[in-house]
Amino acid sequence: MNIVVLGAGNLAWHLSEEFQKKGQNILQIYNRTEKKAEALSKILQCDFTSKLENINRNADLYILCISDKSIAEIANSLPIENNLVVHTSGAVHQDLIPQDRRGVFYPLQTFSKGKEIDFKGIPFCVEANHENDKKTLIKLAKTLSISVHEISSEQRKTLHLAAVFANNFSNYMYSISEEILSVDNISFDILKPLILETANKIIYHSPKESQTGPAIRDDQTSIDTHLNDLNNGNYYDIYKMLTEKLRAENKK
Amino acid sequence: MNIVVLGAGNLAWHLSEEFQKKGQNILQIYNRTEKKAEALSKILQCDFTSKLENINRNADLYILCISDKSIAEIANSLPIENNLVVHTSGAVHQDLIPQDRRGVFYPLQTFSKGKEIDFKGIPFCVEANHENDKKTLIKLAKTLSISVHEISSEQRKTLHLAAVFANNFSNYMYSISEEILSVDNISFDILKPLILETANKIIYHSPKESQTGPAIRDDQTSIDTHLNDLNNGNYYDIYKMLTEKLRAENKK
Structure with a gap:
């Protein structure tokens, strides 16, 4: 899968490295602080940007690894109409993402800087607005973990x-x-x-x-x-x- | 060492089995409910009693693995004058034991029925009224664990x-x-x-x-x-x- 990761915090680091290990293609890292985007992109050897208008528009998945309060704002500013956009938050309803193809990809775990994470046992809670996208996210989650769950926003x-x-x-x-x-x-x-x-x-x-x-x-x-x-x-x-x-x- | 264990709860089971593994000699198990004393004594293949007047008086150590509120009462009823009597509680002052040769042998851990315990890492907090007895207790604790501490009743x-x-x-x-x-x-x-x-x-x-x-x-x-x-x-x-x-x- 071609993935754009938005955010360069703990979760973005851990998740994008793990995606890459599992053979996914990280196209680009976005962060509003350019230095942070660049630092992570160097590890992954991929593109980076600090401007939403420069987001690569050809990804299969846009994954928001950002603070809860920025999710609605960033998703609204994403120049993406027909691609799948998901957030990774435990607290935010999927409908705060305005795109029709939206969902949630929530790893129920605490991530620390510099501390290795064994993804295999982390429960991934997956939700999507369309059945096909849900299948895609479940398949993606299963490449990372043996513990994948369909969880509604209410749950x-x-x-x-x-x-x-x-x-x-x-x-x-x-x-x-x-x-x-x-x-x-x-x-x-x-x-x-x-x-x-x-x-x-x-x-x-x-x-x-x-x-x-x-x-x-x-x-x-x-x-x-x-x-x-x-x-x-x-x-x-x-x-x-x-x-x-x-x-x-x-x-x- | 010749040891009498008073009590037949979780801690008494775990501790007396571990003592025996490390080569100590469990002389006797006391419990006011005879059946419980007998059950543990069968495992250890040692003597048992439910009557304090029948306590073996020749042990080097009497170790109280009983509830906090019974410590003073049982220690007071022990027909022991010149031998070392210790409790295993985190909360009780050593001076609640009336015998002159008294002390504390407190494993800072939670014990469950049927759950194997690795004693090696358990912190043992040791205290005694006499320097020689303290040395004895430290030596004994070191046979069980690498984490042995002299801790006063106040600490x-x-x-x-x-x-x-x-x-x-x-x-x-x-x-x-x-x-x-x-x-x-x-x-x-x-x-x-x-x-x-x-x-x-x-x-x-x-x-x-x-x-x-x-x-x-x-x-x-x-x-x-x-x-x-x-x-x-x-x-x-x-x-x-x-x-x-x-x-x-x-x-x-």
Whole structure:
């Protein structure tokens, strides 16, 4: 397939390199900051541009790897009428793309700069306005991953909300624990095995069944000690609310 | 070493099997429910009892693998005067053990029934009332793990608080995401790669630096959509509070 990638952030890098590895033809990289477009295009040895009017108009697929809030604007400015345009966002409805041949190609994963990604297990959530385009996107996704799903915009909204808890908020819990340790000069390293084991458990055990801790044990002594140590600081409210919710759910 | 293990729960099973593998001699298992003591003793092919007065008095180490709230009571009832008695809890001060030769042998990990544990990487937090006993416990811990730490009761209190966030609360976030998906009939499997990647990231990146999501991007559209979808239900308050806290921290 001939592909134009719009964007030069983490996802654009990871995805376009992987496309190329799988034999796709990256025609061009677009980014409004020319240097960024150029940097990625050098890796891929393809064309680049920072001007939407210079977008190559002969691609089979235009894939938007850009921030949610820019999707509608960039898609509207794309000089593309009869080709397939997709975005890669978990949060944006496919209909924010004005082109008739539109869709979504959403890898449900977090991407970091410089961190190798194994695409094989990443769930790709695919959607399209036309049946043929959906087939094309599914086929493309299957070259990257064994986990390809047809997901409607409505379902994707639910997924994105769930992912905020599973990723953003769980990471925030790690961040808080690091902060708590740092006040007492204890290295965060000591918690890493626990964090990994807690995450790995969900592969075979429902997190609801695996839930442990003072709230579930109704261990008021530990809870009081912790609240006292948190000393009405920034994390006091969080500890209190999560403990109360966990207790209430446990009593149901 | 000759060891008496008190308790027959997850930790007692995992720890006594591992002790035995490393050449320690498990003299006896105690549990107030005789059947449970017997079940574990059969695996280990050692003695068992459900009566504290029948505890073998010739062990080098008495290790309490029991609930936090029973530690003081059981230790007080132990017919042991001159031998070393330790507990394995993250939350309990060593001085709740009345014996003069007392200490702590705390594996900072979550243990599940039937799930194999690789002890090598588990941080063991060791403390004792006498220097010689501390040396003994460190030596014993080093037979199990490469990660052995001298941790005071005060530091352990901080660790335990941090572990509540890192383990209990992050698991609760997984649990909430599973619940959110189930309402829309989406399998939790689709989130598993994201959860694993988020956890694995902390090995090389500080969670504070890795933080992503609508709160950090100041993406009010997504936040409003999510709050609307959560519809004042059980998780509405949690989403709202964590988002506000994340935003406030990000602006600091």
